[in-house]
Amino acid sequence: MNVLMITESYFGNTRRAAEAIRVGLQSRDATVTIGDAATGPALTGVDLLILGAPTHNMGLPKPASRRQAHEKGGQASTTGVAELLEALPGDLVCRVAVFDTVTGTGFFAGSAAKAIEKRLRRRSVTVIARTSFLVTSTQGPLADGEVDRAEQWGASLA
Numbered sequence: 001m002n003v004l005m006i007t008e009s010y011f012g013n014t015r016r017a018a019e020a021i022r023v024g025l026q027s028r029d030a031t032v033t034i035g036d037a038a039t040g041p042a043l044t045g046v047d048l049l050i051l052g053a054p055t056h057n058m059g060l061p062k063p064a065s066r067r068q069a070h071e072k073g074g075q076a077s078t079t080g081v082a083e084l085l086e087a088l089p090g091d092l093v094c095r096v097a098v099f100d101t102v103t104g105t106g107f108f109a110g111s112a113a114k115a116i117e118k119r120l121r122r123r124s125v126t127v128i129a130r131t132s133f134l135v136t137s138t139q140g141p142l143a144d145g146e147v148d149r150a151e152q153w154g155a156s157l158a
Ligand SMILES: Cc1cc2nc3c(=O)[nH]c(=O)nc-3n(C[C@H](O)[C@H](O)[C@H](O)COP(=O)(O)O)c2cc1C
Pocket: 008, 009, 010, 011, 012, 013, 014, 015, 053, 054, 055, 056, 057, 058, 059, 065, 066, 068, 069, 072, 074, 101, 102, 103, 104, 105, 108, 109, 110, 135, 137, 138, 139, 140
């Protein structure tokens, strides 16, 4: 199975989760590439697309929240998963799974993954799995046990 994982990450936590998901997928013999949402990797030959983003202001990062992340010491970026979703081909045929990172749980923490799923649903794309990984603060790191859970989630997708 050919898997493309596309992530957006300011402090490295979403990317860290993606790397753990890759370990899980590889343990089931999947071939996995991780790309950056800002560079818009090609979708040719992909069986499973996994999109991952940090939750900003209860949803997907936007230009203003990206600037805030940069001001807090995160990587600078002007584009990401939200823009990538706009540019996805209308005839997307591969399966899609989504994840995010969050500092809180429950309704008021929001979820970038839910926002991705909502946008995909509008385009009639079904998401086969969705999860959130907890970080201990805005800058991280991932909470205890989350790297293991990400590996298990990856294995379950394969
Ligand atoms: C501008 C901004 C807004 C945020 N808003 C939320 C939020 O609404 N809910 C939440 O759980 N975490 C929020 N966070 C924390 C991020 O989820 C956290 O920084 C992110 O998961 C870290 O992932 P990264 O290292 O991949 O960027 C926010 C962070 C920033 C910088």
